[in-house]
Amino acid sequence: MxxxxxxxDKPGHQQVRLDNRPAHLEYLKANAGIIVTxxxxxxxxxxxxxxxxxVVDVADRKAAEDFAKGDPYAKxxxxxxxxxxxxxxxxxxx
Numbered sequence: 458m459x460x461x462x463x464x465x466d467k468p469g470h471q472q473v474r475l476d477n478r479p480a481h482l483e484y485l486k487a488n489a490g491i492i493v494t495x496x497x498x499x500x501x502x503x504x505x506x507x508x509x510x511x512v513v514d515v516a517d518r519k520a521a522e523d524f525a526k527g528d529p530y531a532k533x534x535x536x537x538x539x540x541x542x543x544x545x546x547x548x549x550x551x
Contacts, residue, residue, distance in 0.1 A: 458514070458516070458517070458543065459512055459513070459514050459543070459544045460512070460518065460521035460541055460542065460543055460544060461510065461512050461540075461541070461542045461544045462509070462510070462511040462512075462513065462521065462524070462539065462541050463508070463509075463510050463539070463540045463542070464509040464525075464530070464531075464536045464538065464539040464540075465498070465507065465508040465536060465537045465538045465539075466506070466508050466535055466536060466537060467535065467537040468537070470534075470535050471505065473533050473535045474506055476533070477529045477530055477535065481528060481529045481530050484527065484528055484529055485511075488513075488524065491514055491515050491524065492511060492512070492514075493512040493514050494511070494512050495510070495511040495512070496509075496510060497509055497510075509528075512544060522541050525539055525541055
């Protein structure tokens with residue numbers, strides 16, 4: 458089943474994001490089999506990153522939460538908030 462992981466960065470934590478980006482990307486690559494889509498949330502001008510959004514296909518909520526907690530960004534304390542929500546794909550039809 459699909460889950461959206463929606464994370465908002467803490468203000469003033471751009472350096473934390475930059476310092477942990479290589480490990481974050483490696484974590485995503487290592488888990489590519491469960492990732493439907495993923496990418497950063499950006500400032501309106503597209504110059505800065507202010508959060509992350511991922512859709513994962515996993516067995517249950519616990520698996521989605523465990524994946525989210527294992528992200529190097531989460532471990533580094535980057536996020537002000539992180540939500541895991543079940544998601545139903547409607548368009549395009551699966």
